[in-house]
Amino acid sequence: MRRLTRLTPLVPFAAADTAGGGTAQMPVAEIVTYTVRDGIETEDLLQAARKTEAFLRNTGAVLSRQLSRDENGLWTDYILWTSLEAAKATEAQAMERPEFAAFFAMMAEGSAQLRHAPVLMQMD
Numbered sequence: 001m002r003r004l005t006r007l008t009p010l011v012p013f014a015a016a017d018t019a020g021g022g023t024a025q026m027p028v029a030e031i032v033t034y035t036v037r038d039g040i041e042t043e044d045l046l047q048a049a050r051k052t053e054a055f056l057r058n059t060g061a062v063l064s065r066q067l068s069r070d071e072n073g074l075w076t077d078y079i080l081w082t083s084l085e086a087a088k089a090t091e092a093q094a095m096e097r098p099e100f101a102a103f104f105a106m107m108a109e110g111s112a113q114l115r116h117a118p119v120l121m122q123m124d
Helices: 042-050 053-059 085-092 099-105
Strands: 008-010 028-034 062-069 075-081 113-118 122-123
Touching: 028 085, 042 062, 042 099, 053 062, 053 085, 075 085, 085 113
Parallel strands: none
Antiparallel strands: 008 122, 028 075, 028 113, 062 075
16 A cells, blocks of 8 residues: 655744744755766766765754756755755855865866755655
8 A cells, every 4th residue: 555645834944933032944955956077977976975975964954965867967966954044154164175176076067056945845
């Protein structure tokens, strides 16, 4: 029997008053699409991406990350962040790190497209 997955609005993550009188942050998706330079093999890119994991985990700001490639060679890096502010702060730090420099160097020049979007719904 197939289990149906319930679609759940992210009400607990929506902006709300907190005990300190501030506002809770809404999770944000970072979607980056790109192609890789000629000669870069799938496993090379995956190894470089894995080398960025420790830093991302240590920020405490990443909720999840998926990396995919379609049949045309377009890669999508999908990171779910605790907030847009956390995503941008981490991005600034990542630009200074050698493991990210190696990862970014594999991308075809001018191919990367980055966008952020608040997450309004998530499947359980």
